Amino acid sequence: MATKKAVQKSVKASATKPATVTTKTSTVKAVRATEDRSLVSSVLKRAPLIGTLVAEFIGTFLLAIAVIAGQGQPIIVLFAIAGVVLMVGAMSGAHINPAMTIGAWATKRISGLRALGYIVAQILGGLAAFGLLNAFIGGAAPVDAAAQAYGQAPPALFKAAVLPAGKEWYVFFSELVGTAILGFAVATALREKRDRIVSAFTVGLGIFIALLLAASAASYVSGTAILNPAVAFSLQAVKWSVWPLAVYVLAPVIGGVIGFFLQDLLRVENDAARN
Numbered sequence: 001m002a003t004k005k006a007v008q009k010s011v012k013a014s015a016t017k018p019a020t021v022t023t024k025t026s027t028v029k030a031v032r033a034t035e036d037r038s039l040v041s042s043v044l045k046r047a048p049l050i051g052t053l054v055a056e057f058i059g060t061f062l063l064a065i066a067v068i069a070g071q072g073q074p075i076i077v078l079f080a081i082a083g084v085v086l087m088v089g090a091m092s093g094a095h096i097n098p099a100m101t102i103g104a105w106a107t108k109r110i111s112g113l114r115a116l117g118y119i120v121a122q123i124l125g126g127l128a129a130f131g132l133l134n135a136f137i138g139g140a141a142p143v144d145a146a147a148q149a150y151g152q153a154p155p156a157l158f159k160a161a162v163l164p165a166g167k168e169w170y171v172f173f174s175e176l177v178g179t180a181i182l183g184f185a186v187a188t189a190l191r192e193k194r195d196r197i198v199s200a201f202t203v204g205l206g207i208f209i210a211l212l213l214a215a216s217a218a219s220y221v222s223g224t225a226i227l228n229p230a231v232a233f234s235l236q237a238v239k240w241s242v243w244p245l246a247v248y249v250l251a252p253v254i255g256g257v258i259g260f261f262l263q264d265l266l267r268v269e270n271d272a273a274r275n
Contacts, residue, residue: 049113049114049117051091051092052091052092052093052114052117052118053092053117053118053120053121054121055088055091055092055094056088056092056094056095056096056118056121056122056125057121057122057124057125057128058087058088058125059084059085059087059088059092059094059096059125060096060097060121060122060123060125060126060129060230060231061125061126061128061129062080062083062084062087062129063077063080063081063084063096063125063228063231064125064126064129064130064230064231064234065129065132065133066080066081067080067158067226067231067234067235068129068130068133068157068158068234068235069133069158071158072158072211072215072224072226072235074207074208074211074212074215075208077207077208077211078204078205078207078208079204081096081200081203081204081207082200082201082203082204083200084096085189085196085199085200085203085204086196086197086200089196089199089200090196092118093110093190094203095118095122095186096122096125096228096230097122097182097186097227097228097229097230097231097252097256098118098119098122098123098228098229098230098252098253099179099182099183099227099228099229099252099253099255099256099257100182100183100186100256100260101115101118101119101122102115102119102253102256102257103183103186103187103256103257103259103260103261104186104187104190104260106257106260106261107187107257107260107261107264109190109260122230123229123230123233125230126228126230126231126232126233126234127233127234129234130157130233130234130236133157134157137155137156137157157236158235159235159236159237160224160226160232160235160236160237160248161222161223161224163223163243163244163247164221164222164223167221167223168243168246168247170217170218170220170221170223171218171221171223171224171225171247172246172247172251173217173251174213174214174215174217174218174223174225175214175218175225175226175227175247175248175251175252175255176251176252176254176255176258177213177214177217177255178210178211178213178214178215178225178227178255179210179214179227179251179252179253179254179255179256179259180255180256180258180259180262181206181209181210181213181255181259182203182206182207182210182227182255182256182259183255183256183257183258183259183260183262183263184206184259184260184262184263185202185203185205185206185207185209185210185259186203186206186256186259186260187259187260187263187264188202188206188263189202189203189206191263191267207227210227211225211227214227224237226248226252227252227255228252229248229249229252229253232248232249
């Protein structure tokens with residue numbers, strides 16, 4: 001009798017254990033479901049494009065601040081853009097440049113709607129960087145006449161040089177060639193999605209080489225190479241007249257598209273040679 005009772009108790013115990021486990025599992029699922037119902041996560045799940053647009057805004061904002069604070073030095077831009085790609089690349093691809101976005105759209109890497117959203121977010125990020133740093137400049141103490149006499153200039157944001165009259169074409173082609181190099185590097189990085197560090201430094205070294213060439217060429221005629229229409233707004237280079245729009249908007253877009261198409265062409269030729 002004792003043996004039968006022991007067997008019955010063990011059977012009952014084993015029968016109740018799955019229920020306990022099931023209860024714990026359902027409780028954990030309920031907690032997770034509650035956590036997933038947070039406002040931010042629910043919005044991003046319903047509209048994932050919003051998250052990528054925010055990432056592009058933040059990335060361009062940080063890049064523009066680095067360019068202004070570093071006065072456009074290629075080595076500073078290299079590490080800044082590599083850092084930005086590491087931060088937001090997994091979320092949006094880290095185009096952080098309207099010329100790169102249009103190049104990606106032209107080669108069918110992204111849709112037209114996403115490209116339009118990216119461009120708006122990038123321009124707003126560049127303008128926000130200018131607005132923030134300009135607000136800090138506005139709060140700086142004024143420099144009196146005596147200090148100015150000793151060569152102390154009032155604080156001012158770094159900005160692009162005025163386009164040299166009669167030599168605008170030189171700066172136009174420096175922007176076009178520079179963004180073609182950058183577009184080639186970005187297109188290569190977008191295909192290498194496995195290693196984020198490699199992608200980040202591919203883009204960083206691409207902008208470094210592109211700026212070395214473009215900035216040197218533009219400086220010969222006292223111009224400034226920017227290679228990014230969104231950052232051009234931050235550097236006060238974009239004016240509503242023909243030459244500034246052609247040099248700092250049209251030329252980078254053409255160069256970016258050329259760089260993306262060139263990368264695709266070489267990749268197709270390489271794949272054909274292997275086969």
